[in-house]
Amino acid sequence: MHKNRLRFLVILILLLLLSSTMFATKALLLYKGSEQGYGYNVQLKYIAPELKKLLIDYDVIDVETDSFKNTSLNDYELVVSCYYTSQMNQAKQYLKSLFDYICQGGKLLIINNIGASIDSSGTNNPGLQELNSVYNLLGVSYTYSWKKSKPIQVSINSEFQADKTLSFEKERDVESYLFIGSNIEPLIQVVAGDNKTYNTAFLSPIGGMIGYNYLLDDNGKVTVNLSRVFGELIYGDWKNYKLLVVGKDNYELRKALDYTLLDYDWTPSLPSVLFGYEAVIYLNDTVELNDAVLNNYMLDGGTVVILAMGSVTRVIKEIEVTNDIFPVPNEFKISWNKSVRFQEQKTSSEILLTSSDNDVLSWKIEIGSGQLIYYPIDLLEKRLRGLFIQTVFSQLPISIQPVINSYSIYLDDFPLPAYNRKIDALTREFGDITDNNFYYNIWWPMMKELAKKFGIKYTTAFVANYNASVTWPFSFQEYINTPEQEKALQELLDGEYEIGVHGYNHIPLTKSNWKEDELADVLRTFKIFLRNVLNEQYVPYTYVAPNNIIDEFGAKELLKVFPDITSIGTTYKATDTISEFSVIGDKTVVIPRTTSGYYPVQKIISDSVLSIMTLGTFQYFVHPDDVFSTDRNPENKTWKEMYESIQSFISIIQMYYPFLNNHFSSESAEIIYEFLTKKPHISLTDKEMIVSLPLECDFPRYYYLRANKPFTISGGRIVFVSNDLYVIAQLDDVMKIVF
Ligand SMILES: [Zn+2]
Numbered sequence: 016m017h018k019n020r021l022r023f024l025v026i027l028i029l030l031l032l033l034s035s036t037m038f039a040t041k042a043l044l045l046y047k048g049s050e051q052g053y054g055y056n057v058q059l060k061y062i063a064p065e066l067k068k069l070l071i072d073y074d075v076i077d078v079e080t081d082s083f084k085n086t087s088l089n090d091y092e093l094v095v096s097c098y099y100t101s102q103m104n105q106a107k108q109y110l111k112s113l114f115d116y117i118c119q120g121g122k123l124l125i126i127n128n129i130g131a132s133i134d135s136s137g138t139n140n141p142g143l144q145e146l147n148s149v150y151n152l153l154g155v156s157y158t159y160s161w162k163k164s165k166p167i168q169v170s171i172n173s174e175f176q177a178d179k180t181l182s183f184e185k186e187r188d189v190e191s192y193l194f195i196g197s198n199i200e201p202l203i204q205v206v207a208g209d210n211k212t213y214n215t216a217f218l219s220p221i222g223g224m225i226g227y228n229y230l231l232d233d234n235g236k237v238t239v240n241l242s243r244v245f246g247e248l249i250y251g252d253w254k255n256y257k258l259l260v261v262g263k264d265n266y267e268l269r270k271a272l273d274y275t276l277l278d279y280d281w282t283p284s285l286p287s288v289l290f291g292y293e294a295v296i297y298l299n300d301t302v303e304l305n306d307a308v309l310n311n312y313m314l315d316g317g318t319v320v321i322l323a324m325g326s327v328t329r330v331i332k333e334i335e336v337t338n339d340i341f342p343v344p345n346e347f348k349i350s351w352n353k354s355v356r357f358q359e360q361k362t363s364s365e366i367l368l369t370s371s372d373n374d375v376l377s378w379k380i381e382i383g384s385g386q387l388i389y390y391p392i393d394l395l396e397k398r399l400r401g402l403f404i405q406t407v408f409s410q411l412p413i414s415i416q417p418v419i420n421s422y423s424i425y426l427d428d429f430p431l432p433a434y435n436r437k438i439d440a441l442t443r444e445f446g447d448i449t450d451n452n453f454y455y456n457i458w459w460p461m462m463k464e465l466a467k468k469f470g471i472k473y474t475t476a477f478v479a480n481y482n483a484s485v486t487w488p489f490s491f492q493e494y495i496n497t498p499e500q501e502k503a504l505q506e507l508l509d510g511e512y513e514i515g516v517h518g519y520n521h522i523p524l525t526k527s528n529w530k531e532d533e534l535a536d537v538l539r540t541f542k543i544f545l546r547n548v549l550n551e552q553y554v555p556y557t558y559v560a561p562n563n564i565i566d567e568f569g570a571k572e573l574l575k576v577f578p579d580i581t582s583i584g585t586t587y588k589a590t591d592t593i594s595e596f597s598v599i600g601d602k603t604v605v606i607p608r609t610t611s612g613y614y615p616v617q618k619i620i621s622d623s624v625l626s627i628m629t630l631g632t633f634q635y636f637v638h639p640d641d642v643f644s645t646d647r648n649p650e651n652k653t654w655k656e657m658y659e660s661i662q663s664f665i666s667i668i669q670m671y672y673p674f675l676n677n678h679f680s681s682e683s684a685e686i687i688y689e690f691l692t693k694k695p696h697i698s699l700t701d702k703e704m705i706v707s708l709p710l711e712c713d714f715p716r717y718y719y720l721r722a723n724k725p726f727t728i729s730g731g732r733i734v735f736v737s738n739d740l741y742v743i744a745q746l747d748d749v750m751k752i753v754f
Pocket residue numbers: 427428517521561562
């Protein structure tokens with residue numbers, strides 16, 4: 016019998032899922048007028064605001080009036096009832112109307128109790144049969160076992176818990192609701208005085224209940240995340256925005272997809288059903304596709320991306336990208352200078368990417384109402400992850416990609432000790448000056464001018480010494496070489512800049528360089544030194560790793576002495592895990608530099624834009640001594656030439672990507688931490704897309720959005736448009752895009 020009931024429920028749920036589109040998104044909130052405003056107040060105070068957040072309209076109606084009798088429940092997608100008493104006029108009829116409503120696809124959330132277990136007439140009371148005709152549809156069986164009891168233990172489903180500190184000391188009601196469906200989730204479970212566990216709040220795709228006195232805790236705090244509950248009830252049958260990858264594991268592809276924060280499944284071989292995926296990425300040795308499932312998927316409108324080698328091998332100098340893939344400046348060309356194995360385009364295909372010699376590297380063809388995209392797997396390397404994502408996403412009917420939308424500019428090794436050296440590169444350009452004169456009288460004033468001109472903020476990385484000491488004694492002799500380092504440091508304190516730290520000296524914090532004790536000593540010494548020369552209020556939030564190198568050991572020691580550091584700078588060019596945008600420790604993020612140096616403009620543009628394509632960020636580093644460093648100024652350019660180059664770089668970036676926010680490293684670190692730890696949930700139908708964020712997110716959050724049809728947005732706004740790319744700011748927990 017139990018089994019039959021389950022099967023019935025499963026069939027019923029399937030039917031309901033199909034019919035649910037018949038209803039408009041509107042909720043009916045019921046209360047009893049005889050309860051002196053009790054239910055009415057709960058509905059208006061706790062329920063209505065959550066529905067508003069989800070953009071769900073509602074009506075509030077007294078169940079004891081004629082206006083309820085004249086209401087058709089089928090006009091509503093959701094009914095929320097809140098009653099205190101269990102008497103109702105014509106209770107059986109009310110239960111029957113709920114039963115009919117749910118059978119036709121309606122959803123019901125009961126707060127406190129069903130409110131109709133006794134008929135007000137005193138006779139014709141509903142029995143368990145009538146009550147369970149409603150409860151069973153919600154996935155539970157009710158057994159009349161009401162009692163009052165002091166809860167011994169209360170557990171709240173962590174996915175739905177609204178507040179971390181809830182108190183349930185007072186005596187409360189418990190009743191026994193047994194779960195009869197596998198798709199019902201407990202929200203609150205209580206161990207009562209009899210040592211039995213009671214489900215006092217639960218949720219199924221059809222509805223649920225938050226039992227007597229469990230909506231609020233002893234202090235009046237709401238216990239469960241109601242917008243989440245309503246979101247599941249209203250939108251639970253939407254499909255998630257999700258991709259499928261078929262083939263062997265591929266680290267670069269995995270990272271590229273992870274950085275989009277989107278859901279994806281990965282299977283070694285093709286599943287027999289492809290329903291529900293926005294695109295299928297097919298990693299294969301050859302381009303040949305003879306699979307009926309994939310063909311049917313494309314005929315029905317699906318996108319298949321073939322990531323494979325090809326029959327042509329050619330050395331490619333540069334890769335060219337057009338605005339159809341991503342808005343890029345004219346200066347944007349990706350230098351490659353390696354061979355690529357690629358597949359010649361099929362006749363009637365559309366060109367997506369070419370080489371500077373006009374080889375077609377990536378292309379697509381339409382198949383039925385869908386399409387097939389070819390992309391050479393040789394191009395899937397770390398630097399080009401974003402290029403792959405944009406090439407694919409620009410071709411999807413609808414695509415969305417969460418992005419960081421923040422960039423930072425670092426003055427690495429600044430302020431730094433000077434040595435009153437005469438340096439050829441400097442004297443040639445400026446006459447009889449020293450390194451000290453250049454850093455502090457030429458470079459720094461001009462960098463300040465640059466910041467003013469472009470409205471940018473700098474994060475500096477202060478280095479105290481360049482000695483090679485890794486054992487005691489640790490002193491700060493170089494700091495007093497010239498007074499200018501101290502002066503610059505004081506100037507940075509005024510708040511227009513962020514002072515990050517580079518270290519006591521320039522020796523990377525790694526296990527191979529430092530003994531644990533010595534490292535702890537030098538970090539403590541550096542901390543005391545900072546307190547001496549800056550002020551008590553100064554707290555370093557940003558650390559930039561010398562030579563971009565740090566290991567887990569070094570990061571751990573660093574955070575022990577400087578627990579407030581939230582940003583550790585490394586380089587994206589490396590391949591270890593500390594070279595990825597990632598969380599390390601409790602609240603610290605690794606921010607790898609994506610771009611550095613003053614020239615060539617084409618290179619720093621391409622490094623930055625590729626990173627903007629990947630995550631909507633770039634992290635730019637320059638040094639005061641770049642001009643006379645042979646590896647960082649290989650073309651022996653003058654400082655004047657380099658200064659012109661950095662200006663054209665920043666003006667191009669600001670012109671093409673005006674939506675990008677510029678932040679201090681510590682500000683960016685908070686944004687990146689939020690981005691990496693609070694993933695949006697994205698679901699859609701043909702007509703709408705819902706983007707919902709976990710509780711307590713910082714706003715705005717940003718997305719790249721592309722759609723092949725017009726749309727309106729609520730809970731967010733468009734901040735930038737170029738060709739078919741929209742940059743969207745999400746301003747509320749739930750953002751709705753209606754097509
Ligand atoms: Zn450095």
